[in-house]
Amino acid sequence: HSTRLLSLALLGAEGRRRLVPTRWAITAVDSTVGLELKRRVLRLPEYSGRVRLHRSSFSDNRYWVLILPGPYRLEVVEVWLPGSIWTGDRTRVVTNYEGTLDRGFPVMDGGHYAMRLPILEHLALKLRRQASVLAIREIGPGYFAPVGSWQIRESIRAALRSRPEEFDEPEGALSRLASEVRFDLRGLLAKSRVLRELRGQTRLTDLLE
Known part of the structure; x- marks a missing residue:
């Protein structure tokens, strides 16, 4: 309902309301609700478990959500495989990152905000911890008719409702992930900001010990 009201210019300060495309309204709602959830998450203790x-998967979209110990930070990655609707014969990788002090992603992308919202819901309402999260969406050539950001949001929710596989160390989870994706994970991991910061944290902890 909030999306419809916003799209029809029925919400906002009088005199500044504008009709906007539905997809813009959806992203605005995802962003605003997510920001409030993030405030709750940042008041929670850090996750320290395994x-x-x-x-989860939907129509040749495959999703992985990796939850790691540490403060809140979220990196979302979209990998469009060769033959998928926007890529031709090349692999296209798009990433976005949000840290503790950020108010959203530096690059506006409706799909990324659709991934962010259910992750924040999970941290705030179920895990009740802040954590470092790497979320990957892999899009294959079988996804030839995009159906909107709702499937991204609901697929991430479905993933987080599923029973997770647990690992003692990040390396075990990344090895399993590498065996499941249909692209070369090594280059992506080398550039991952969440993993780079996690490794830096680990080295600092080792020095303090």
């Missing part, structure tokens, strides 16, 4: 790997 590494968790959640999965």
